[in-house]
Amino acid sequence: MKPNILLIEVDQMRADCLSIMDHPVVDTPNLDQLARDGVLFTNAYAATPSCVPARASILTGMSQASTGRVGYQDKVPWKYENTLADEFSKAGYHTQSIGKMHVYPTRSLCGFHNVILHDGYMHYNRFKFNTKTMESADSVDDYLNWMRDRTIGHVDLSDLGLDCNSSTMARPWHLAEELHPTNWLTTQSIDFLRRRDPSKPFFLKMSYVRPHPPFDPPSVFYDMYRDMDLPDPPLGDWADTNDRSREGLNPVTAKGLVPKQRFQRAQAAYYALITHVDHQIGRFLNALQEYGVYNNTIILFVSDHGELLGDHNLFRKSLPYEGSANVPFILADPGNHLSMKKNSRLEEVVELRDIMPTLLGAANIAIPDTVEGKSVLPLVRKEQDVQWREYIHGEHTLGNQSYQCITNGKEKYIWYSQTGEEQFFDLIKDPKELTNRIQEADYVQRIQVRREQLIQELAGREEGYSDGKSLFVGKAVKSTLAHALT
Structure with missing residues (x-):
């Protein structure tokens, strides 16, 4: 029988919040073990770092330009020819999604045989009935x-x-721990192991809403961090340090100067939610062993995007900085079906659209022609002469902060399309993006290379950002491209 495939998604988790990545306080023992049982990619990115576009790329294997989702927009129907779940279903897998989907219509199956749903407190469903x-x-x-x-x-x-998007407020969970949505998702996933068709391999997507806000960890996990000396967020020489309008006092702020104690509570709760998720992942891994399928299951752990958590006085996601766009990406293979070099790290730049071809390849299922991502299997197998991409193109519509960027995980070029502002970061020397090098003479040639790459990426786009020779500032942005609206 083919191997089972387990895709574990979390929402809004930073790539650096793993103890195996030497985070100074966050404890993630089960994720550390998955990394030891596989490969950890250190330069993994959400090309369009918010829930809807990120999840579209995961489920289709396509770039944001091809999914049409280049920003955040709800209530746009998901109409894709090929999806990850559909390919597994057609190949004879028993497919199940548990937790967050963030698709539209909300209960769309997207190729799964069944969906058990919790998207969090969705914006357009806050009203008791939306006509x-x-x-x-x-x-x-x-x-x-x-x-x-x-x-x-x-x-x-x-x-x-607490608001569903506040990254600056926190308090402990108010009910029994087993009623927390993180525990619920794990309980439902264990129940799937009991109810699944044992004559078929399974493809299970476990999609935790946390550590996305609300920051509401059970007290036992909050208590681990609340009295710790937590690290200060990085503050770049380019960051806004004024906050004259006091935006930091807004409980759902995306930027500003947040009162120190309020921020420290949020920081502790965010780390606590990650450890809580880690423990529940450990609970499910134990269940895989109890049901006798652990060594026949290939596991990919990823987040849809990160959380700025005060970096450069910024919060939430969507922006191109490392806290927002760099995500954890672990491919684990306890039974060694993939012949990978375990307990290793890879620096090649990968992105969310690589998940679909990787998992289909792991199950020896044909990859549809619509898929634009690349399987990472040749990388983890250390095959000779692997031709890998040089960079990824990232973007997100965000009003006056709408941007385009190019990165290979070692350097990053950012162009703000509405203002023309440019930034360039040397991520080898400056991984926390403290210094904008855009005016430094030593980087002129490297900046021009990345600028030219972006010009070519945007050539022919309907917004008119580029004619293939130059970038044009101030063009109207669209969160969803025309072909995804028809």
């Missing part, structure tokens, strides 16, 4: 109904008083 979408959180979310069946009174995620 435009004909959906409500009550009707589409399996976790909320499950939780209410096990509690007294009308219990909701909003009871904590």
Whole structure:
């Protein structure tokens, strides 16, 4: 029988928040072991670092330009010819998704045989019934109904008083730990092992909402970090340090000067959520062993994007800086089906669209022609003369902060399309992006190479950013390209 495939996604986890990456405080013993049982990619990126475009690339293996999702926009139907789950289903796998999908319509299967859904407290489902979408959180979310069946009174995620996008506020979970959405997802996933068709291999996608806000870890995990001496976030010489309008006081801020104690609570809670997820992943790995399938399961762990967490006085995601765009990416193979060199790290630049060809390749399933990503299997097998990409193209529409960027994990060129501002970071010498080198003479040639690459990437795009020779500032941005709207 072919190997089982397990895709573990988390939401909004930074690449550096792993103890195997020598983070000064975060403890991730189970993820560390997955990395020891496989390969850790240190230069993995979300090319368009927010939930909708990132997940579109994961499920289709296509670039953001091909999915049409170059920014964040809800309520655009997902109409893709080939999806990761559909290919596994057609190949005879029993396919199941548990947790976050963030697709539209909300309960679209996207090729899975079944979906058990918890997307978090979605923006367009906050109203009890939305006449435009004909959906409500009550009707589409399996976790909320499950939780209410096990509690007294009308219990909701909003009871904590935390917004679903606030990266600056935190408080401990208010119910029993087993009722937390992180525990629920693991419980449902273990139940899938019991109920699955044993005559078929399985493809299971476990998609945790945390450590995405609300920052609400169970107390036992919050207590691990709340009294620690936590690291200060990096502050680049280019960062805004004024915050004259006091944006940092907004509980759902994306930037600004946040009161110190408020920030430290949020920081502790964010780290706590990561350790909580790690423990629940360990719980599921134990279940794989108990059901006798651990050594016949290939595991890929990834996040859809990161969290700035105060870096350069910025919060949340969407921007091109390392805290937001650099993601953890671990391919583990306990049974050694892939003949990889285990307990190793690779520096080749990879991105989320590489997940689909990698997992299909691991199961020896043909990769559809629509897939633009590249399988990492030749890299992990240390094959000779592997031709790998030189860089990735990243972007995100974000009002006046809309940008385009080029990076190979060792240097990064950023162009803000509405203002023309440019930045260049030498990530080898300056991994925390403290110094913008755009005006430094020593980098002129390297900057021009990256600028030319971006000019070619954008040539012919409908927004009119480039004619193949120059970049044009101030062109109207679109979060979704025309072909994805038809």
